Amino acid sequence: MSDNIFTLAGLQLNLSANTDNFEHIEAQVMAAKRRYPHLQMVVIPELATFGPAPRYAAQLPCKTDKKFQQLARDAGVWLCNGSLFERDGDHIYNTSSVYNPQGEVVCRHRKLYPFLPYEEGISAGTDAQVFTIPGVATFGVSICYDLWFPETTRSLVWQGAEVILHPTLTNTIDRDTELAIARASAATNQAYVVSVNAAATIGVGRSIIAGPGGEVIHQAGDQHEMILIDLDLNYLRRVRENGWHSLGQPLKSFRDAAHSFPQYQAQRSASLDALGPLAKPKTS
Incomplete structure (x- = not known):
């Protein structure tokens, strides 16, 4: 393939909760490569x-x-690898790892925003991670x-990211909102967003790949799906240079704005403080 076309597969997998799915994952990855040798x-x-x-949290590297x-x-x-729970001393992180074709670890990203108040006992990472x-x-x-926090995607793009890999595990009614956020994140950051969810029943599927204009390249249903796409990096760079369809x-x-935002200057906000503690809702 051309250096400016990069072929990627998102695997929207049928998975079992609280059991070891590795053999199934392994079989699906190898099946994808056999079917699409250029992957x-x-x-x-x-x-x-x-x-x-x-x-199942373990210190990395683990078995x-x-x-x-x-x-x-x-x-x-x-x-x-989507992510694994990582144990580090007294902390547990939700950590995604990326490996190159030689099997070397090239990136580990600890989830910056655990899904609180529901993802209890999971610590937040501190750094937005990119690899080239x-x-x-x-x-x-x-x-x-x-992805719900626009600062995370912007910090990745600020470091040069052109493609956002976004493994997710969503089984709630807000997946429709996440699709809108994925498209908005792609458009406002002129990036590809590859949001891969688990299939039913552990997830609700509906994985999405959005292009740098916020356009939907593919949106999956709720069942198992192997999503193969070609990322056109020349196209992405034209969008960044001239705007999507020569627009914004x-x-x-x-980059060129002269103003700054006070909410990013470590200042407290009275209106946000008034929202109260981050806790599960209680019966009225």
């Missing part, structure tokens, strides 16, 4: 291996991490609820 990257859903079960390294080598692809595939593009990693150029406007 260069595979992205799987958040917490795909064990589901949302912190009891499962090494199995993913071997899978990337065997398939000869860049592989985003030489001659192709820079990729950023964002996990599920991270938001990254340049953001």
Whole structure:
């Protein structure tokens, strides 16, 4: 393939909660590579291996991490493992890892915004992580609820990201809202957003790949689906240079603006403080 066309597959997988899904994941990754020999990257859903079960948390690198390294080598692809719960001292993080085709870890991203108040006992990461595939593009990693905070995507793009890999595990009615956020994030940051959710029943599916104008390249249903797309990096760079259909150029406007935003200057907000504690709703 051309250096400016990069072929990626999002695997919207049928998964079991609270059990080891690795063999199923392995089979699906290898099946994707056999079917599409030109495939260069595979992205799987958040917490795909064990589901949302912190009891499987382990210090990285761990046995499962090494199995993913071997899978990337065997398939000869860049592989985003969705995420695993990572134990680090007294903390548990929701951590996504990316491996190159040689099985080397090139990126680990700890979820910046655990889904509080429901994702209890999970610590927040502190850094937005990117990695570069030489001659192709820079990729950023964002996990599920991270995308709800526009600052996370902007921080990845500020570091050069052109493609946002977004593994998610959503089984609630707000997936429709997440689709809107994915498209808006793509448009306002002139980036590809690859949001890969688990299929029914552990998730609601509806994975989406949005282009740098916010356009829907593909939106899945709720069942198992292998989503193969070609990322056209020349197209993305034309959009950033001239605007989508020669319209707005938001990254340049953001770069060139002279003003600053007080909410990013470590100032407290009386209106936000008045919202009260972050806690589960109680019966009225």
